[in-house]
Amino acid sequence: MKLKEIINYVFSFRPQTSRRYAWVDYAKGIAIIFVLYRHVIYGLLYTGANISTIMMETNEILYGFRMPLFFFLSGLFFAASVQKRGPRNFLISKINTLLYPYLLWCFIQVSLQIIFTNYTNHKLTINNYADIFIHPRSMLQLWYLAALFNVSALYLFTSTVLKLRPWMQITLGVVLLGMKSYAGDISTISDVMLYYIYFVFGHLAVPYFFSEKLQQQLASPLKAILLLPVFLGVQYYCMSHENMSLYLFSLLAMLGGLLVIMIAFILAKYEKLKILQTLGHYSLYIYLLHLGIIFLLRVAILKTGILTNVPVICFILVLAGLFGSIILYRFCLLMRMKFLFTGPFKERPLATSSMPVS
Numbered sequence: 477m478k479l480k481e482i483i484n485y486v487f488s489f490r491p492q493t494s495r496r497y498a499w500v501d502y503a504k505g506i507a508i509i510f511v512l513y514r515h516v517i518y519g520l521l522y523t524g525a526n527i528s529t530i531m532m533e534t535n536e537i538l539y540g541f542r543m544p545l546f547f548f549l550s551g552l553f554f555a556a557s558v559q560k561r562g563p564r565n566f567l568i569s570k571i572n573t574l575l576y577p578y579l580l581w582c583f584i585q586v587s588l589q590i591i592f593t594n595y596t597n598h599k600l601t602i603n604n605y606a607d608i609f610i611h612p613r614s615m616l617q618l619w620y621l622a623a624l625f626n627v628s629a630l631y632l633f634t635s636t637v638l639k640l641r642p643w644m645q646i647t648l649g650v651v652l653l654g655m656k657s658y659a660g661d662i663s664t665i666s667d668v669m670l671y672y673i674y675f676v677f678g679h680l681a682v683p684y685f686f687s688e689k690l691q692q693q694l695a696s697p698l699k700a701i702l703l704l705p706v707f708l709g710v711q712y713y714c715m716s717h718e719n720m721s722l723y724l725f726s727l728l729a730m731l732g733g734l735l736v737i738m739i740a741f742i743l744a745k746y747e748k749l750k751i752l753q754t755l756g757h758y759s760l761y762i763y764l765l766h767l768g769i770i771f772l773l774r775v776a777i778l779k780t781g782i783l784t785n786v787p788v789i790c791f792i793l794v795l796a797g798l799f800g801s802i803i804l805y806r807f808c809l810l811m812r813m814k815f816l817f818t819g820p821f822k823e824r825p826l827a828t829s830s831m832p833v834s
Contacts, residue, residue: 499740502752508762512793513794515617517532523778528787537715546759554678558632578625581618585618586600617766618764621760626664627667627668652672653722654722677730699738700735700738761817769801773792
């Protein structure tokens, strides 16, 4: 590959997906920005930076619905993926793209934090290797990969082996949500209990969200504007009632997710801010890589004192985390280091035609 082609590949941020599914990447792109904003804010807060009340409240407004949205969007493509690959290959693909990078990067991350313990916000010891399996939440951003794999694997089992009907899946999700407190600090279990219901709703929403009629309704700017004050009112209520029921919180979280999806439909319809589509397409790799980039740049900025304005620092760190992750991922692929992101397990040829998923 010539130098010009390499530069174009590494630094091109054009959308990667077709227009049919553009809204999904738009939604992921919006959500991943919210994720990075939170991580940047807390990273600066731990270093003693003066974070304004407005910045902290903005983080709280954007917090409750962003992760449920990721699980909902994953559930949307569950049936199509199983029907295309078959249940066995679906599981293998999730091992390759979620479980394998989770285990690999957790080992790398824990090892680096132990080595550079004097420069990190979280002090770790060799005992923390056990947390990779027991307490993924302690693995900073990487917990999401473990949670999504566990939820996907459980849903695969309940839908293809147990063949639970939709109402049974909803009931199971509701029961798991109510039992979350019994999992204690074992976040391997508690995260499944918390997010399973959103994956269920994503799977069951397929006939609606891929309906052209509903998509036209959701792509209405007027409806999004009318929903905005309701969303802000709900977020104010959530901030004022921190100990609310998980059931109520889940309902309110879905409202925030719906608003993001509506904005995604609008942007996709009018083909605006296409960079969000690119960010959404690479959201998994951004999620995987951004903390290291943000950490190194934050240390450089704070140590040198070249910038002191916290909002400006926050803006720069978010941009660096987003685009730096994409560039680093593509560079790794050029260097034939795909093994850092995808497991080696081969999918098996399908013996029969694709099977339906309830």
